[in-house]
Amino acid sequence: MAQKKADMGGPRHVAIIMDGNGRWAQSRGRPRLFGHHAGARRVREIVSACPDLGVKYLTIFAFSTENWKRTQTEVAGLMSLFRRYIMKEMQEFVRENVRVRFIGDRPRLDAKLRGLMDEAEAMTAHCDGTNLTIALNYGGRDEVARATKRLAQDVADGNLDPADVDEETLPKYLDTRVVPDPDLVIRTSGEARISNFLLWQSAYAEYEFIDTLWPDFTPEIFADLLKGYGARDRRFGGVTA
Numbered sequence: 019m020a021q022k023k024a025d026m027g028g029p030r031h032v033a034i035i036m037d038g039n040g041r042w043a044q045s046r047g048r049p050r051l052f053g054h055h056a057g058a059r060r061v062r063e064i065v066s067a068c069p070d071l072g073v074k075y076l077t078i079f080a081f082s083t084e085n086w087k088r089t090q091t092e093v094a095g096l097m098s099l100f101r102r103y104i105m106k107e108m109q110e111f112v113r114e115n116v117r118v119r120f121i122g123d124r125p126r127l128d129a130k131l132r133g134l135m136d137e138a139e140a141m142t143a144h145c146d147g148t149n150l151t152i153a154l155n156y157g158g159r160d161e162v163a164r165a166t167k168r169l170a171q172d173v174a175d176g177n178l179d180p181a182d183v184d185e186e187t188l189p190k191y192l193d194t195r196v197v198p199d200p201d202l203v204i205r206t207s208g209e210a211r212i213s214n215f216l217l218w219q220s221a222y223a224e225y226e227f228i229d230t231l232w233p234d235f236t237p238e239i240f241a242d243l244l245k246g247y248g249a250r251d252r253r254f255g256g257v258t259a
């Protein structure tokens with residue numbers, strides 16, 4: 019299923035693996051959470067830059083299903099940052115017409131955070147500007163496993179015929195079902211891995227791995243990467259016309 023390039027030649031949907039907060043803080047002799055706070059401020063700037071850059075969908079990897087392995091202090095600090103971030107930024111997102119959605123496995127998150135996530139989604143449900151998707155306790159394999167479980171349940175309940183299952187079926191069960199596939203996936207901090215992010219959805223995405231640490235990622239750097247994307251020729255397995 020080929021997607022068209024965005025009208026202005028830029029990507030319509032950009033997904034970002036925001037890596038390097040810890041190193042950014044450590045290089046300043048500060049605790050890792052200091053880097054996460056700086057990273058959160060960057061999120062705000064990058065979201066605000068989207069309308070001018072023609073980016074209609076932005077998906078960011080905030081916390082992975084593997085991130086629970088970090089120290090209890092870091093995990094608790096990140097959870098508290100997410101709670102405070104949602105409380106602080108929501109009015110601003112509404113003002114900027116940003117629709118917020120969360121993807122990932124919610125039951126493992128604490129009730130207060132889950133409540134705030136529901137509230138943020140409800141408060142911005144009418145917004146039709148930038149679509150911001152925040153991946154929180156998200157893992158691509160976990161998402162596919164949860165989707166498969168729901169699909170299997172529909173088969174068991176007689177609502178889906180296995181003979182009708184094709185490439186278009188599974189995406190309807192993924193957390194991202196209302197969001198198009200990403201055109202461009204960016205990872206900061208010099209690591210060239212996708213770390214279980216949007217595994218199904220990024221089958222045809224372009225990738226940019228850049229050395230900049232996430233807290234140093236400016237709207238100018240973002241704009242430059244998007245220009246580079248505009249110069250590429252995406253063929254989706256076909257040939258150029």
Ligand code: FPP
Pocket residue numbers: 036037038039040041042050054055057058061078079080081082085099100103152207232
């Ligand atoms: C990776 O850097 C970053 C994370 C695991 C957390 C991402 C979170 C933010 C950018 C902050 C806030 C986000 C929102 C939506 C409020 P790392 O810790 O792996 O850095 P390192 O590789 O240098 O150790």
